[in-house]
Amino acid sequence: xxxxxxxxxxxxxxxxxxxxxxxxxxxxxxxxxxxxxxxxxxxxxxxxxxxxxxxxxxxxxxxxxxxxxxxxxxxxxxxxxxxxxxxxxxxxxxxxxxxxxxxxxxxxxxxxxxxxxxxxxxxxxxxxxxxxxxxxxxxxxxxxxxxxxxxxxxxxxxxxxxxxxxxxxxxxxxxxxxxxxxxxxxxxxxxxxxxxxxxxxxxxxxxxxxxxxxxxxxxxxxxx
Ligand code: DX5
Ligand code: ZN
Numbered sequence: 001x002x003x004x005x006x007x008x009x010x011x012x013x014x015x016x017x018x019x020x021x022x023x024x025x026x027x028x029x030x031x032x033x034x035x036x037x038x039x040x041x042x043x044x045x046x047x048x049x050x051x052x053x054x055x056x057x058x059x060x061x062x063x064x065x066x067x068x069x070x071x072x073x074x075x076x077x078x079x080x081x082x083x084x085x086x087x088x089x090x091x092x093x094x095x096x097x098x099x100x101x102x103x104x105x106x107x108x109x110x111x112x113x114x115x116x117x118x119x120x121x122x123x124x125x126x127x128x129x130x131x132x133x134x135x136x137x138x139x140x141x142x143x144x145x146x147x148x149x150x151x152x153x154x155x156x157x158x159x160x161x162x163x164x165x166x167x168x169x170x171x172x173x174x175x176x177x178x179x180x181x182x183x184x185x186x187x188x189x190x191x192x193x194x195x196x197x198x199x200x201x202x203x204x205x206x207x208x209x210x211x212x213x214x215x216x217x218x219x220x221x222x223x224x
Contacts, residue, residue: 004219005189007212008033008066008175010199012048012146019053022203023061029208033064035177035197036086040071043095044144051077051084058085066197068116068177070143071095075102082109090114090137090175093125103132114175118142119151123161130172135195136161141178146199150179155191162192182214186222 011034014022026034036054041047054065067086071077074091075098081089089106093115096102106113115126116137126136138158141148158174165172176188177197188196198215205211 004216005185005193006033006195007031007202007215008035008195008197009202009208010035010037010146010177010197012037013199013203019057020060023057023063025208027061027063029212031063031208031212033066033195034061035199036065036067037199038067038069038071038081039144043072043092044070046144051080054081054086055084064088066090066175066195068137068197069095070116075105078102078105079109082106082111086111088112088114088134090116090135092116092118092143093121094118099125100129100132103129107132114173116143116177119154119157123157123164127164130165130168130170133172135173135175136165137175137177138193139178140176140180143178148179150181150184154178155187158188158191158193165192182218185215185218189219190222 037048039046039048065085065087067081068090072095074095089111091102093099103113112134114135114137116139118139138154140150140154161174173195174193175195176193180196180198181201202211
């Protein structure tokens with residue numbers, strides 16, 4: 001049976017002392033993506049990990065590395081993240097004055113370019129960039145921490161973004177990150193999201209294979 005959407009588990013909620021084993025467990029459970037939250041203590045108040053750790057994990061995992069850069073002026077580090085093994089690189093619209101240049105550079109490096117928008121950032125920030133993006137990440141919490149609650153107005157934002165993408169005849173992916181659970185999964189998919197990030201609502205409920213099936217079942221129950 002075809003998967004109803006891509007679930008990208010956020011490693012932020014995994015056991016940081018056993019990252020390689022956590023990646024193995026995800027692969028064994030049938031996941032294909034993992035979401036890597038990179039934080040610099042400046043763009044967001046928290047600090048996580050950077051290219052050296054991603055590089056070591058790359059040597060141990062075949063998962064698709066969905067790399068969410070919550071760092072100021074990400075253009076300084078794009079080549080390093082690509083060299084480390086990032087498959088997709090997502091930069092925040094609020095973090096750079098030269099968003100188009102950053103996205104063009106990600107594509108030139110051979111990774112999939114994506115842009116993240118904080119909850120209050122309007123969709124117009126990415127409108128003209130859509131044709132050159134693989135994905136737009138709609139943040140549904142203020143970035144920096146796992147375990148926060150979904151901000152309700154983000155549902156309208158996803159719907160508006162899907163309409164904007166469709167109107168232009170594009171197939172850009174929409175990823176949602178923050179407060180995603182099996183409960184709100186059907187509404188997120190109906191609004192137009194097709195890649196969901198989940199941290200606490202995923203890693204807090206092992207075994208991972210069963211949790212993945214709970215998310216899929218929630219999506220299928222609603223669509224039948
Ligand atoms: C938040 C991060 C998210 C976070 C999501 O700043 O970008 O990826 O891990 O965690 P949950 O799913 O717990 O809201
Ligand atoms: Zn994230």
